[in-house]
Amino acid sequence: MMSRKLLAVAVMLVVAMPTHRGNTAEETTYEAVVSGMTCKQNRSGSLECAYHVGRSLYFTIAGIGERDAGITFMSSNFDGDFYASIGVLHGCVIVKPGKLRPNLIDFAFVSPRDGKVYRDWEACGASKK
Numbered sequence: 001m002m003s004r005k006l007l008a009v010a011v012m013l014v015v016a017m018p019t020h021r022g023n024t025a026e027e028t029t030y031e032a033v034v035s036g037m038t039c040k041q042n043r044s045g046s047l048e049c050a051y052h053v054g055r056s057l058y059f060t061i062a063g064i065g066e067r068d069a070g071i072t073f074m075s076s077n078f079d080g081d082f083y084a085s086i087g088v089l090h091g092c093v094i095v096k097p098g099k100l101r102p103n104l105i106d107f108a109f110v111s112p113r114d115g116k117v118y119r120d121w122e123a124c125g126a127s128k129k
């Protein structure tokens with residue numbers, strides 16, 4: 001009788017216990033960057049893209065594919081949901097989860113050569129216009 005009560009209590013605890021799903025409920029960094037990007041051609045014919053990622057990251061790339069392309073960080077906050085830096089070796093913007101999204105290995109890479117978002121730095125670094 002006692003073991004049935006313990007079993008019933010154990011089953012109720014397991015059913016009522018919240019489950020940890022990791023990042024499955026949230027979009028990946030790659031998905032967040034892709035869904036937050038918009039590109040347009042300006043009057044001089046240059047391509048410009050804006051990347052609004054989460055609530056804390058906003059950057060632009062002007063002159064995509066051109067030798068004098070420029071990357072401007074409007075906002076980037078390590079303490080927020082996303083922040084970014086530039087990879088010197090490959091020349092891509094590295095988008096990283098901030099303190100509010102503590103998945104340390106979920107990066108995305110944005111190429112100033114074509115404006116596209118990549119899942120790894122090798123592909124981003126090899127991108128061409």
